[in-house]
Amino acid sequence: MNAPPPSGRGPRRFGWPQRVFSQVLLVQLAIITGVTVLVTGLFLAPLSTQLDDEAMRRALAIAQSTAAEPDIAEDLRTTEPSALGPVQSAAERIRRATGAEYVVVMDRRGVRWSHPEADRIGEVVSTDPGDALRGREVMEIDSGTLGRSARGKVPLRGPSGEVVGAVSVGIEYDSVRARLLGAIPGLLAYAGTALAVGALAAYLISRRLQRQTHDLAFSDISALLTEREAMLHSIREGVVALDGTGRIRLLNDEAQRLLGLGPEAAGRPLDEVLDAGRTADVLAGRVVGEDLLAVQGGRVLLANRMETADGGAVVTLRDRTELERLGRELDSTTGLIDALRAQDHEHANRLHTLLGLLELEMHEDAMEFVTEVVGVHRATAEQVTEKVRDPLLAALLVGKATVAAERGVALRLAPGTLLPDRVVDPRGLVTVVGNLVDNATDAAAGSAEARIEVGLRAEGRTVVLRVRDSGPGIAPEQHASIFTEGWSTKDLPAHGKRGLGLPLVRRLAERQGGSVSVAGADGGGAVFTVVLPEALAGPVEPPPEPVPDTDTTTATSATTTGENW
Secondary structure: OOOOOOOOOOOOOOOOOEEHHHHHHHHHHHHHHHHHHHHHHHHHHHHHHHHHHHHHHHHHEEEEEEEHHHHHHHHHHHOOOOOOHHHHHHHHHHHHHHOOOEEEEEEOOOEEEOOOOOOHOEEOOOOOOOOHOOOOOOOEEEEEOEEEEEEEEEEOOOOOOOOOEEEEEEEHHHHHOOOOHHHHHHHHHHHHHHHHHHHHHHHHHHHHHHHOOOOOEEEHHHHHHHHHHHHHOOOOOOEEEEEEOOOEEEEHHHHHHHOOOOHHOOOOOHHHHHOOHHHHHHHHOOOOOEEEEEEEEEEEEEEEEEEEOOOOOOEEEOOOOHHHHHHHHHHHHHHHHHHHHHHHHHHHHHHHHHOOOOOOOOOOHHHHHHHHHHHHHHHHHHHHHHHHHHHHHHHHHHHHHHHHOOOOOOOEEEOOOEEOOEOOHHHHHHHHHHEEEEEEEHHOOOOOOOOEEEEEEEOEEEEEEEEOOOOOOOOOHOOOOOOOOOOOOOOOOOOOOOHHHHHHHHHHHHHOEEEEEEEEEEOEEEEEEEOOOOEEOOOOOOOOOOOOOOOOOOHHHHOOOOOOO
């Protein structure tokens, strides 16, 4: 018994090939062969008709020339039909000179006076000469005593114009067919050359297709396209494909979500669907590099662009919003840990001081010391919550004041600060305030009399925020660029990239129809102003009677309320 075929393989089948190369080559060869055969047939059909017509016209021309000789008509009237007669002699001379099959001269009765076979002279012709004897010229393909021939018949007229007989000239049909058959080899040679050139072109085109399709079958290509579409729309990374003119060719679901676009954006120019800015510049390749940061609609995106061979590009987008938020929270947590560690040391020092006062039995001084320490922290929280009624913002400012104090920076509320507890988007405002205060703390740290002033006030339903620091300030020529993603004067942190805080502030402000600007402060430093229209849900209550401001600082960095700096 024969062993069974290996698993997964059956007997070889001969049928329609599966490869693109083979299918395209066979189809092209079939088309070229069919067209060549069709063209050859279309050429041969009119050629046969043309040769027939040419033979009949030639026969008619010989007959006309014969009938035009006056001696023949005269001899027809004055002599008898004979193999040695003048009519026979003249007709045979013309036949041999023209190569005609026969030249027959007949009288009005249809009796032959000339014929290639002399014994047929004196007999009636085998075909009807009626039309010619009635004065009409005739061209036809007909069969007679000499076989099938192309014929021309004309009337033979006497001196006065009367019809005295007819002339019939025949061209052997075999010669016409021979000419047709003689033309076929040349025609087939041309057709064969055209077929060979077409086959070579089909082979070269198929080879090019084979290289471009990696010798895959059509079913494989279809499956790959289906899998590609499923993969692109299922991955959690945005993919944008652009052609050489900057038009979007492909936009998967994640890219639509990250960029805030719909499926109708595919096929449109990139600059038409995206507003001018860093995101559009990164996708269009006007900004180059790896892991480029961009902010789109409040999202932090990490973009990478790769050029394609046709002049286009593929851009991948990753959402780093949560990562950046976690990074900022990590920074804040680290700062709070450092602040708590410092406060732990400070608390230990205070306890040692209190213990010393008690051991020295300086009880009144100990009571004053405890009252002062507790009062400063309590005053800080009470002053912030009195002027900033939103609990999230108040807690943020208290925490930021403590962290700033540990870095030797005094944080206070500006005179006139008052924000009711009616903020529409408190989390967004917390992000704006937190980023600006962090930047101000970094800028002011290390400067003489390091200070930060935060002002929050309501104007109708609009919130105006000002953050001022005592740092070195920002050069006027950089006022426009500081809100660009990636711009920063600080060192790179361990968890990622800088240059995101101010762009996020700008995006959040613009999303609410507001604006953000920067200017130089009197005496040095910078002042950031954020205007947020419609940021409050309802009318603002009239402010209470003005209360003298006290410093909103930690105990280690207290300042005088209302001081101009």
